[in-house]
Amino acid sequence: MPETIPSDSVGLVTPQRHHFTEPLALDCGRELPQYELVYETYGTLNAARSNAVLICHALSGDHHAAGYHSPQDRKPGWWETCIGPGKPIDTNRFFVVSINNLGGCKGSTGPVSLNPDTQRPYGPDFPIITVRDWVHSQARLGELLGIQQWAAVIGGSLGGMQALQWAITYPHRLRHCVVIASAPKLSAQNIAFNEVARQAIMTDLDFHAGHYYEHNVIPRQGLMLARMLGHITYLSDDSMRSKFGRELREGKLNFSFDVEFQIESYLRYQGRSFVDRFDANTYLLMTKALDYFDPASEHDHDLAAALAGVTARFLVMSFTSDWRFSSSRSKEIVRALLDSQKHVTYLDIDADDGHDAFLMPIPLYLAAFKAYMKTVADEGDELAN
Amino acid sequence: MPETIPSDSVGLVTPQRHHFTEPLALDCGRELPQYELVYETYGTLNAARSNAVLICHALSGDHHAAGYHSPQDRKPGWWETCIGPGKPIDTNRFFVVSINNLGGCKGSTGPVSLNPDTQRPYGPDFPIITVRDWVHSQARLGELLGIQQWAAVIGGSLGGMQALQWAITYPHRLRHCVVIASAPKLSAQNIAFNEVARQAIMTDLDFHAGHYYEHNVIPRQGLMLARMLGHITYLSDDSMRSKFGRELREGKLNFSFDVEFQIESYLRYQGRSFVDRFDANTYLLMTKALDYFDPASEHDHDLAAALAGVTARFLVMSFTSDWRFSSSRSKEIVRALLDSQKHVTYLDIDADDGHDAFLMPIPLYLAAFKAYMKTVADEGDELAN
Numbered sequence: 001m002p003e004t005i006p007s008d009s010v011g012l013v014t015p016q017r018h019h020f021t022e023p024l025a026l027d028c029g030r031e032l033p034q035y036e037l038v039y040e041t042y043g044t045l046n047a048a049r050s051n052a053v054l055i056c057h058a059l060s061g062d063h064h065a066a067g068y069h070s071p072q073d074r075k076p077g078w079w080e081t082c083i084g085p086g087k088p089i090d091t092n093r094f095f096v097v098s099i100n101n102l103g104g105c106k107g108s109t110g111p112v113s114l115n116p117d118t119q120r121p122y123g124p125d126f127p128i129i130t131v132r133d134w135v136h137s138q139a140r141l142g143e144l145l146g147i148q149q150w151a152a153v154i155g156g157s158l159g160g161m162q163a164l165q166w167a168i169t170y171p172h173r174l175r176h177c178v179v180i181a182s183a184p185k186l187s188a189q190n191i192a193f194n195e196v197a198r199q200a201i202m203t204d205l206d207f208h209a210g211h212y213y214e215h216n217v218i219p220r221q222g223l224m225l226a227r228m229l230g231h232i233t234y235l236s237d238d239s240m241r242s243k244f245g246r247e248l249r250e251g252k253l254n255f256s257f258d259v260e261f262q263i264e265s266y267l268r269y270q271g272r273s274f275v276d277r278f279d280a281n282t283y284l285l286m287t288k289a290l291d292y293f294d295p296a297s298e299h300d301h302d303l304a305a306a307l308a309g310v311t312a313r314f315l316v317m318s319f320t321s322d323w324r325f326s327s328s329r330s331k332e333i334v335r336a337l338l339d340s341q342k343h344v345t346y347l348d349i350d351a352d353d354g355h356d357a358f359l360m361p362i363p364l365y366l367a368a369f370k371a372y373m374k375t376v377a378d379e380g381d382e383l384a385n
Numbered sequence: 386m387p388e389t390i391p392s393d394s395v396g397l398v399t400p401q402r403h404h405f406t407e408p409l410a411l412d413c414g415r416e417l418p419q420y421e422l423v424y425e426t427y428g429t430l431n432a433a434r435s436n437a438v439l440i441c442h443a444l445s446g447d448h449h450a451a452g453y454h455s456p457q458d459r460k461p462g463w464w465e466t467c468i469g470p471g472k473p474i475d476t477n478r479f480f481v482v483s484i485n486n487l488g489g490c491k492g493s494t495g496p497v498s499l500n501p502d503t504q505r506p507y508g509p510d511f512p513i514i515t516v517r518d519w520v521h522s523q524a525r526l527g528e529l530l531g532i533q534q535w536a537a538v539i540g541g542s543l544g545g546m547q548a549l550q551w552a553i554t555y556p557h558r559l560r561h562c563v564v565i566a567s568a569p570k571l572s573a574q575n576i577a578f579n580e581v582a583r584q585a586i587m588t589d590l591d592f593h594a595g596h597y598y599e600h601n602v603i604p605r606q607g608l609m610l611a612r613m614l615g616h617i618t619y620l621s622d623d624s625m626r627s628k629f630g631r632e633l634r635e636g637k638l639n640f641s642f643d644v645e646f647q648i649e650s651y652l653r654y655q656g657r658s659f660v661d662r663f664d665a666n667t668y669l670l671m672t673k674a675l676d677y678f679d680p681a682s683e684h685d686h687d688l689a690a691a692l693a694g695v696t697a698r699f700l701v702m703s704f705t706s707d708w709r710f711s712s713s714r715s716k717e718i719v720r721a722l723l724d725s726q727k728h729v730t731y732l733d734i735d736a737d738d739g740h741d742a743f744l745m746p747i748p749l750y751l752a753a754f755k756a757y758m759k760t761v762a763d764e765g766d767e768l769a770n
Binding site: 224 | 414571581584585587610616628638641673679
């Protein structure tokens, strides 16, 4: 943690946990008989319960979106840029709920959890979870917290898919839907990258068909490769150029296979550090949730038809250098919303940072996001009066 | 082989081999005391030796660029599209030389060859070869064949880098330089993809620090992953969409980690079949040759200065959907040639096929290539008269 907590941080936060005992039916046809969800909240729920927003996380995210867990923490939550007093998701005004999704590895029930039927970790037997499954589980948490209607459901990337699914599945339970750097479904290329990442993990000799916990190993190399590959898709070619160029670590070629270019060093570091904080089975599940997301598929591939029942107003934002989910993918969502006569604000933000831009303090992005969220907060106040 | 050999094929061809005994000094500071090069030739060298063209291959290519090795061959050489009677590189007019590069695994001296010092395979002790090293070795083959000056040196991708290096290193030994779908150096993103591929191979438990031959294994998973990843970069998002879309192999999601989408099936097949025909140490060497190529680096990063001594006339071609080496990378070459007052013809060809387009029978591409090569052939005839 910084020597003093910045005044625009939510400060020290403590994760909460709830054990749900009502079975959850899943898209795959199986059900979870019981499960736990870990979540954090920031800010205060008003008496009218009209100021709650739900944050949905992306592939490697979790419930810890803002603040610090302890004074020893070196880093704040993953969306500290956007959540806090005076920030776009202003904790002086909103009650913010951030959840670790089912299948995750940060406390919510997932592959590392004990399967009550076997008293062994679920491992590969954990059911494949869809974005819609997540939305159902998140809806139950909302009910637990007494939130009839979210002021907004908000997410970037895979989180944006959850927000979109919320607007479709529970149209009356959210007033606003904020979808950032996302897509209405993966492209073949997106699936291809996920497949290489999965193959890297699943062909690792330490994977043991997903039962690696019982062998006291982890598929370290595979997960490292998956993360390295992911990072290439999170950055733009331009941002890589400006960050690393063709800079050589030792200033000269060494004619060996050791790390030579700065970009190699960066990727290896990212890969190695990820292995110590993320579970490989969870990574596999998250990539499948991405691959499977395609709300239009149940409507003859007509996204506008899938959105016909939506009542939430939308803020959609994309970034010009994002090639993982390019601006054109966001425009598909915007076009479908317009075609079905919905209310949508769209911003394509000029940024070099690639897909990662949604986590970055880009002034125009933060300003636009903040302006939109102010109207959402004002509306919440009006409903409370 | 097809039941009858197509009339526009060079037909049955037999690789040739030469053992070079003069040591070759390498950019890395080491030397190869002796080495063999395997090559094929198509067409007939004219008496004036003015009609020879050199074909340089890309990462996974080899000397077998056209025709068939036996009546049992199912597939012709890798550039059958462009080499043959009446084709752009017209074997009725040109004497075509195609070589397996040093470090390769199809017969030329490389990691699988016996190191004369140890009588064991070189493996990881094979020196890291640069594009310039290849050009020097190719120049010696040219001398052997009595070719004072190539009518053209031609290559796509990494092959285009060799052609470009030829024009710089041996300006008077080629009249034309044809650079297709190439780049004057890799970007940080290009290097990043190579690094993930290398890490996949080098962290495979069967890699044995490159000495896998002696353990009678190959780093199968690593090489498979490298190839899968490569294929993503060879195709465009558009071509993947039109080829595979989000098509499901069994028509429905099966909620497992088996192959589901057609693109997954394609990538796994490409990865697996590659393992049986390519050497992992060679793959590593080829990616390093790519990473290291940067002729401007010796001229204060001024490519025009690097090209100052060039006398060859250039044909540069790129493809609109190529994101591995995008059109803008070819334009860097064109710009530098123009800045140094060289003769260059440039075509950016509208094609969906991504980087692989240079291997495809795209009508405009073949027509333009053929028209240019006709003038090269005519010039060769004039010199002969």
